[in-house]
Amino acid sequence: MSLFFVVVSLLAMASGASAVISGNYNCTTYNGTAFVYTPAAVACSNVISDASCQVLYAAPNTLYPAAGNDAERAYACYTTATATPAATVNDMVTAAISNCPKTCGFCCATSAYSCSNVAYPRLTCSTITAAQCASSVWRTIIAEDCPASCGFCNDGGCVDAVTSCANDISICTTVGMQDFVNTYCQKTCSRCSSSTTTASSASSSTCTSYNADSSTSCTAWAKNGFCTNTFYTTAQRKAYCASTCKLC
Template sequence: MIAVFLLLVAGVSAEIKTDLNCTNYIGDGTITFGYAPSATVCDNIISDASCDALYAPVTAGDYPEPGNDVERPFNCYTATGTTGGAFSADMKKAALESCPKSCGYCCNTNRYNCRNVDFPRLNCNTITRTQCNSPAWRTIIATDCPSACGFCNEGGCVDAVLDCANDLSICTAVGMQDFVNTYCQRTCQRCASTTAASSGTGSCTSFIADSSTSCRAWSLNGFCTNNFYTAAQRRVYCATTCRIC
């Protein structure tokens, strides 16, 4: 679980001790807290060279990376830019808007700061950038772990392959419909928007009670609309939330 609390202490240290945002508790005797993969999964908004100048690491060359515990550059969260400086919300806001990767703050940006489903099909905290770009994983991650890959604003629907938008003619090309229905749902507007067509609900006015207490969270991450789930699964667990008779 990503730690999102703040601990202020004085004293220079190579370990993460001052700001524990976007970290995981490791506690293996060597490292207490280490950066989560989502800490650096995004890109800096401005150039990396400019970020190097604005947010110099505590130890030269040692920036936050998944699993390591180097101290976050002080300028990322203090107005003084030195150890023991008071936390500054304005400095953190500036870091988020310019150099979130260099500061290890990716998980706090709008694209990455949302709730994952309660029972994901994979460990959201260990998802890598390779998985974020993988046709085998992208659609599942968008539904279950949107915060891991910056899918928070996608409504649970993404293209399974990255280059669908390079040639929009595939959306209407004869012989390509099975492909775009599976791999280019967002670009070709094939994302499910309602459950009526797939579940046969029609215009009914009463619904089966939900059997799971997690339906609201699941629905926010696409359970009711993503074609990965069957109408039977929606009916068993979240009939009321998904508006299934």
């Protein structure tokens, strides 16, 4: 990615120009034409019922956030204003994430999705699909290298390769199934290596001071999700807004 493209994208994010999403850009990515929601924006479930969330957060254009679309969020998801442009109100975002993250397209900001991926993953974290998140081939690798891509941030790098393991925990002690559970049911059967750690803990910040921001727009960008938006790499966030984003 060229520096020119990064700067243009950042400016577009700050202004909301030429995109339907115009109020808050968290959990979005720029596709070359407009900002659209990432798969992680809607990968979780609402805490309360979907029906209740749609009452609390009625979409301004009857279209709700979905992976790849650019529907404007309900204003109540992020602001007290009733039209855009509108300033992000942190309390409104916190309430939306706590109750209706999927309806508001904020799943990537929940604790399961808001950690850092490793610096040099074995696959490209930004292109991971929902099918890969559920795949017995990829799940354990993703949990270690790209936990934020599949909502594995709270799993300590330990997940079942087969998602149905927990349906019958007797498999953990079944004679003749131990090779299987050791490979495919490590979380359910407590077979994970004790040295397994999450990407977030492996890369957690231990410094108490940060490099100065190189841009004067960091405060505005941070309010629109720059520090957590996985479209931008950790290196890019650090290069522009190390202090604002608290990156060593």
